[in-house]
Amino acid sequence: MHVLCLLGVHFKPSSLVVSLFHSHGNLSVCLKGTKIHMKCFxxxxxxxxxxxxxxHCISQGGTLGTPQGGxxxxxxxxxxxxxxxxxAEIWLGLNDMAAEGKWVDMTGGPIRYKNWETEITTQPDGGKLENC
Incomplete structure (x- = not known):
């Protein structure tokens, strides 16, 4: 499967995201990829x-991307x-490695948005002990 990274979220700065500061706050500029809801992917x-x-995403200064809403x-x-x-199928920043069927995001936080196309794919299936 392919990779979708959310950039600029780790302590390691991403060379692909430039943060600019101005009188109205912080503005991120995505040098590659796209900006969606103030985040670089x-x-x-x-x-x-x-x-x-x-x-791979961590090495780029990010994490696997996870949509937060529709x-x-x-x-x-x-x-x-x-x-x-x-x-193309992509990996999302979700896993159930700690407990089978208990899905969390890459920070370990609970998943707020779940819109998996289960009619198209059987993943995540939660019962095959795949833990990803």
Whole structure:
């Protein structure tokens, strides 16, 4: 599956995100990828395992991306379709590694938005002990 990174979220600064400060606050500029809801996302077309994808995003100064709502999900879908292709499947920043079927985001926080296309794919299935 392909990789979608949310950039600029780790202590390691991302060379792909520039933060500018002005009188009205902080403004992030995405040097690559796209900006959706004040966040920088970047898609990578190479296929990786979940753990490889996660490590790749961390090395870029980010984490695997996770949509936080319907509008963000739709915008990310459109970006992925245009940048990688309509049939591309991506890893999201969700996992159930700590407890099977208990999904958390990459920070360990609970998932607030769940709109998985279970009619198209069986993932996440929560019962196969895949933990990703």
């Amino acid at each position: 970047l898609a990578f077309s190479e296929s990786k395992t979940y753990h490889e994808a996660s490590e 509008e963000e999900n739709d915008a990310l879908y459109d970006y992925m379709r245009k940048s990688i292709g309509a049939e």
